[in-house]
Amino acid sequence: MTASTARPRRIRRALDGLYALGGALAALCVLTILVLMIGASIGRLANWRVAWINDVVAWFCAAAAFLGMAYSFRNGDFVRVTLVLESVPRHVRRWFELASLAVAAVAITYLGWWAARFTYESWVFNDIAGNMVAIPMWIPQLSFVVGALIFVVAVVDECVTVLRGANPSYVTRVEERHARGDFSEEL
Numbered sequence: 001m002t003a004s005t006a007r008p009r010r011i012r013r014a015l016d017g018l019y020a021l022g023g024a025l026a027a028l029c030v031l032t033i034l035v036l037m038i039g040a041s042i043g044r045l046a047n048w049r050v051a052w053i054n055d056v057v058a059w060f061c062a063a064a065a066f067l068g069m070a071y072s073f074r075n076g077d078f079v080r081v082t083l084v085l086e087s088v089p090r091h092v093r094r095w096f097e098l099a100s101l102a103v104a105a106v107a108i109t110y111l112g113w114w115a116a117r118f119t120y121e122s123w124v125f126n127d128i129a130g131n132m133v134a135i136p137m138w139i140p141q142l143s144f145v146v147g148a149l150i151f152v153v154a155v156v157d158e159c160v161t162v163l164r165g166a167n168p169s170y171v172t173r174v175e176e177r178h179a180r181g182d183f184s185e186e187l
Contacts, residue, residue, distance in 0.1 A: 015157055019070045022150045026068030029060045029143075036060070052132035059140035066147025070154035076174035097168060101159045108155055112148035119145050 036053050043050035072078055085093050121127075123138040158168045167175075177183075 015153065018150060019074050019154055022067045022069070022147065023071030026064045026071065029064035029067065033057050033060045033064070055129065055131045055133045059143075063140065063143035063147070066144045067150070069147055070150040073151065073154050074158075074169045074173070076170040076172075076177070078170065080170070094162060094165075097171075098159065098162045101155055101162060101168070105152065105155045105159055108148060108152050112145065112152050115141070115144045115148050 040050040040053040119138050119141040127137040
């Protein structure tokens with residue numbers, strides 16, 4: 001392996017690792033929600049004060065959603081409307097994919113920018129949660145920023161992939177599942 005081929009492979013492994021890390025953190029958030037909800041159920045039976053768990057569960061729900069976006073996107077688990085794409089020739093489809101990815105990259109970058117700005121302002125103004133758990137709001141908001149940032153990287157990564165003439169990973173992964181006879185995502 002030469003230096004010119006090793007670098008792209010290292011970058012691909014690092015990017016795939018980043019997406020997998022986001023997915024693993026999202027899964028950990030879902031597991032934490034499960035443990036908290038079971039704890040709350042037991043706590044209610046034991047007459048413990050567990051109302052604070054609702055706040056924490058809400059934060060973990062948001063964290064799971066945003067941290068898992070890039071992983072879900074890259075694996076073809078996002079809802080895509082492909083009616084137009086399926087009716088155009090392959091060379092036209094590539095340009096439609098590229099245009100869609102470019103619009104998505106701009107939109108998600110905009111979302112990430114405002115999420116980061118909002119979180120920064122929460123930190124500057126020392127915004128404290130007003131519910132049962134009084135913690136600085138920037139702490140749970142940070143998962144939104146990190147998830148959006150990873151998602152931006154994933155969408156730009158797909159733009160580069162399509163620009164280079166390859167199929168997007170989300171298309172490839174769905175085709176691989178279909179080749180194995182797995183149509184479960186279409187249920």
